[in-house]
Amino acid sequence: MPKFTRRDLVKSASLAAPAILLSRLARGAAAFPTKTIQFVIPYAPGGGFDVYVRVVAPVMEKYLPNKVSVVPMNVAAGGGSRGVAQLYRAKPDGYSIGILNIPGMFILQQQQGAGAYDLAKFSWIGAIGEGERYVISVGAKSPLKTFADLKALSAARPVKLSVTGPEGTAYAATMIGSQLLGLRTQLITGYKGSVDYVVAAIRGDSDAVIAAIPTTLRFVRGGTIRVLASFETHSSFPGVPDATALGQPELDKITVERLVAAPPGLAPDIQNTLSAALAKALADPTVVEWAKQNDVIMRSKTPQETAQLIGQQRVFFDKWKKYLTAG
Amino acid sequence: MLEMWLGGIQGLMQVNELAFLMLGMFIGLFFGAIPGLGGAAALALLMPLTFGLEPFTALALSGGVMGGVPMGGSITAILLNTPGSAPNAATAIDGYPLAQQGKAGLAIGAAASANAIGGIIGTVSVLAILPIAKDIVLLFGPPEFFLLAILGLVIVSTTSRGKLLRGLITGGFGLMVALIGYNDVSGGERFTYGIEYLWDGVHLVPALIGLFAVAEMINLSIKGGSVSNNPASVKITSMTSGLLETFRHWPTVIRGSLIGTVVGAVPGVGGVVASFLSYSMTVQAAKESEKDSFGKGNIKGVIAPEAAINAKDCSALIPTLAFGIPGGVEMAVFMGILIVHGMQPGPLMLVDHQVEIYGLIWALTASCVLASFVGLLLVRPLARVTLLDSQILVPLVLCVAFAGSYAIDMTIENVVITAIFGVIGYLMIRFDYPRLTIVIALVLGASAERNFHQSMLMSDGKWSIYVGRPICLLLLAGVIVLLTLPLARGISQQFAGRKPSAQGG
Numbered sequence: 001m002p003k004f005t006r007r008d009l010v011k012s013a014s015l016a017a018p019a020i021l022l023s024r025l026a027r028g029a030a031a032f033p034t035k036t037i038q039f040v041i042p043y044a045p046g047g048g049f050d051v052y053v054r055v056v057a058p059v060m061e062k063y064l065p066n067k068v069s070v071v072p073m074n075v076a077a078g079g080g081s082r083g084v085a086q087l088y089r090a091k092p093d094g095y096s097i098g099i100l101n102i103p104g105m106f107i108l109q110q111q112q113g114a115g116a117y118d119l120a121k122f123s124w125i126g127a128i129g130e131g132e133r134y135v136i137s138v139g140a141k142s143p144l145k146t147f148a149d150l151k152a153l154s155a156a157r158p159v160k161l162s163v164t165g166p167e168g169t170a171y172a173a174t175m176i177g178s179q180l181l182g183l184r185t186q187l188i189t190g191y192k193g194s195v196d197y198v199v200a201a202i203r204g205d206s207d208a209v210i211a212a213i214p215t216t217l218r219f220v221r222g223g224t225i226r227v228l229a230s231f232e233t234h235s236s237f238p239g240v241p242d243a244t245a246l247g248q249p250e251l252d253k254i255t256v257e258r259l260v261a262a263p264p265g266l267a268p269d270i271q272n273t274l275s276a277a278l279a280k281a282l283a284d285p286t287v288v289e290w291a292k293q294n295d296v297i298m299r300s301k302t303p304q305e306t307a308q309l310i311g312q313q314r315v316f317f318d319k320w321k322k323y324l325t326a327g
Numbered sequence: 328m329l330e331m332w333l334g335g336i337q338g339l340m341q342v343n344e345l346a347f348l349m350l351g352m353f354i355g356l357f358f359g360a361i362p363g364l365g366g367a368a369a370l371a372l373l374m375p376l377t378f379g380l381e382p383f384t385a386l387a388l389s390g391g392v393m394g395g396v397p398m399g400g401s402i403t404a405i406l407l408n409t410p411g412s413a414p415n416a417a418t419a420i421d422g423y424p425l426a427q428q429g430k431a432g433l434a435i436g437a438a439a440s441a442n443a444i445g446g447i448i449g450t451v452s453v454l455a456i457l458p459i460a461k462d463i464v465l466l467f468g469p470p471e472f473f474l475l476a477i478l479g480l481v482i483v484s485t486t487s488r489g490k491l492l493r494g495l496i497t498g499g500f501g502l503m504v505a506l507i508g509y510n511d512v513s514g515g516e517r518f519t520y521g522i523e524y525l526w527d528g529v530h531l532v533p534a535l536i537g538l539f540a541v542a543e544m545i546n547l548s549i550k551g552g553s554v555s556n557n558p559a560s561v562k563i564t565s566m567t568s569g570l571l572e573t574f575r576h577w578p579t580v581i582r583g584s585l586i587g588t589v590v591g592a593v594p595g596v597g598g599v600v601a602s603f604l605s606y607s608m609t610v611q612a613a614k615e616s617e618k619d620s621f622g623k624g625n626i627k628g629v630i631a632p633e634a635a636i637n638a639k640d641c642s643a644l645i646p647t648l649a650f651g652i653p654g655g656v657e658m659a660v661f662m663g664i665l666i667v668h669g670m671q672p673g674p675l676m677l678v679d680h681q682v683e684i685y686g687l688i689w690a691l692t693a694s695c696v697l698a699s700f701v702g703l704l705l706v707r708p709l710a711r712v713t714l715l716d717s718q719i720l721v722p723l724v725l726c727v728a729f730a731g732s733y734a735i736d737m738t739i740e741n742v743v744i745t746a747i748f749g750v751i752g753y754l755m756i757r758f759d760y761p762r763l764t765i766v767i768a769l770v771l772g773a774s775a776e777r778n779f780h781q782s783m784l785m786s787d788g789k790w791s792i793y794v795g796r797p798i799c800l801l802l803l804a805g806v807i808v809l810l811t812l813p814l815a816r817g818i819s820q821q822f823a824g825r826k827p828s829a830q831g832g
Binding site for chain 2: 044045046047050051054055058072074075076077078079081082111112160164165166167186187188189190191192193195196199200202203204205206218219221222223224289290293294
């Protein structure tokens with residue numbers, strides 16, 4: 001066998017080097033993604049936002065260009081602010097995305113001070129599901145049968161509404177909603193969780209409750225709650241007045257949005273890849289089936305639509321800020 | 328309804344389901360034993376695994392985990408004074424002294440059998456109550472919760488035998504700490520000094536790990552030696568002795584199970600209250616002469632909380648399934664699993680998914696019993712842990728304790744809390760202050776305040792709300808009885824011509 005000379009070595013090295021370099025470049029350019037993507041959930045496992053991500057993330061994996069995992073990661077502290085701050089500070093390389101609660105995060109910033117993050121600067125991927133609208137309901141055993149009854153009560157004395165703590169979305173929805181509806185209210189605050197404060201109305205702790213439609217529907221089907229008015233532009237509840245009938249179109253703007261975001265400065269092509277994967281995941285049969293069972297409308301949004309939505313939400317809630325900070 | 332019960336068992340009797348049940352049980356045992364981990368962490372980690380499974384199988388797995396956790400927790404509570412999960416802190420009060428006396432095997436055996444029996448009684452109660460479950464949950468509102476919290480605080484303070492003032496001091500300290508954090512009723516932070524971590528208040532589990540595990544390890548390393556200085560006794564540990572003890576003290580078991588069932592059915596109250604309440608009531612019900620032996624190794628002090636914990640696990644399903652109100656962190660994660668599998672907790676769940684629910688209840692019970700069995704089998708090797716020298720044991724336990732504390736939610740501040748409470752706990756041991764009251768105050772403090780405010784908002788500031796509702800009256804009566812009972816006993820003893828007990832309670 002001919003001896004492998006130094007010259008041969010140099011020759012092969014000089015051929016190998018550009019090949020290695022090229023493959024490196026190719027891998028980098030060969031598109032994202034090449035490793036596991038983390039999906040940050042700023043809340044504890046088992047909650048509403050957590051469940052949405054856990055249903056969608058594994059399906060998203062199917063629609064990404066390469067075979068990588070999308071792993072949900074719970075960062076539950078500070079009412080959600082820690083998770084959001086963590087996402088904000090992460091590298092904008094497409095390997096960290098997260099789910100944000102709007103307007104929850106606006107309210108949190110108001111409560112805690114706008115130090116760690118700026119919601120306007122996130123790179124938007126899309127949204128999981130259509131924003132949930134609110135309705136005002138009473139327990140099935142309540143003497144109030146129609147919205148007119150409720151208004152009459154409000155004229156006689158402040159209506160008692162059960163609600164979560166001031167850092168919650170339900171609090172904001174209740175405050176703004178009751179203002180728009182022209183009700184005199186007294187809030188019974190401090191209930192923990194989105195179900196707890198609705199059960200409070202069923203139990204009779206409060207006169208009425210303002211809650212999101214999916215949560216309320218659960219109890220409507222069980223016959224334990226009666227919807228008096230819907231904040232939707234066109235009521236999906238038969239025989240119940242909606243925002244149009246009540247002459248308050250702004251009610252429809254009170255929503256809970258589950259937006260998916262990435263740290264500021266994300267490259268547009270990666271943004272599009274993620275956005276497309278999310279959209280396809282939401283249209284996947286398994287997700288659609290699950291959504292139907294849980295009264296969720298799984299419509300996706302483009303990054304542009306999402307950015308627009310956030311802008312609108314910000315304007316809306318800035319208008320109502322003064323009511324929300326009145327402790 | 329009988330077909331539903333049988334349907335549930337049938338569904339479980341498949342190889343697949345049984346395999347996942349066993350898997351869940353072992354995972355539960357492991358996670359339960361390690362402080363800081365626990366049912367919630369186990370279920371959260373298993374959630375992705377359940378995706379590909381049939382709903383029934385996922386329930387079998389979850390039931391397995393939930394049944395195994397308490398047994399795991401009691402093992403470390405007894406052997407190392409380290410509650411594997413928060414409710415097991417009550418087990419440690421008498422369990423650890425037993426281990427120190429060389430009777431670890433006895434304690435573990437008793438805990439295991441109490442676990443099994445408590446679980447079975449809990450199941451039977453749940454099955455009986457399930458049809459009217461919804462109505463029970465609706466009976467408990469903020470006024471009831473407030474009085475329940477007061478009852479808990481009163482019961483526990485009356486058990487600080489001869490140390491009433493110290494019990495009140497530590498209880499007061501616990502209440503102060505419980506108030507740190509964001510206040511849900513009027514908004515605004517209290518005592519957080521701008522530290523973001525304290526927004527959620529002082530986290531309970533890291534504090535407990537510090538108070539019990541770390542404090543005990545500090546104590547042990549200063550004392551030297553091993554947990555138990557009685558090797559002869561450890562060596563004759565037998566499996567059956569603990570078993571027999573439990574049957575001997577059957578009133579304690581029944582009492583503990585019933586308390587666990589009732590407390591578990593009340594949403595948001597949690598396992599710690601169940602176990603501590605059961606412990607305290609057992610002390611209350613004991614004969615005068617026996618009362619002083621509690622805290623020093625009375626086996627009833629192990630049986631009572633253990634029975635309560637397992638009974639509570641079963642009945643905690645009621646508010647979770649009937650309304651979607653989780654009884655604790657573990658239940659919250661479990662709800663997530665249900666929803667992902669298309670089972671919405673709520674009034675319809677009890678109608679649409681009856682077979683699955685019964686299957687879950689059976690799975691939970693089976694896992695309870697099996698886990699107890701495993702515990703009984705391991706009694707001898709486990710007891711030997713108490714013979715390990717502190718030089719080996721202390722670093723090991725401290726590492727596990729701090730790592731577990733961090734692992735709860737990956738925050739380093741948890742470890743700081745554990746360290747701080749470790750020092751506080753050691754000082755409490757050194758100067759003989761009861762730790763029982765601080766735990767119950769930590770657990771109940773914040774919710775007592777919140778429920779009080781809510782009751783006042785409901786009634787427009789009128790105190791009459793507390794006497795206007797039937798359950799409130801009952802609870803109020805309970806509080807009054809508990810406060811006056813020691814007094815009454817003292818007086819009756821005086822009448823009987825004997826000297827009254829030295830302390831009024």
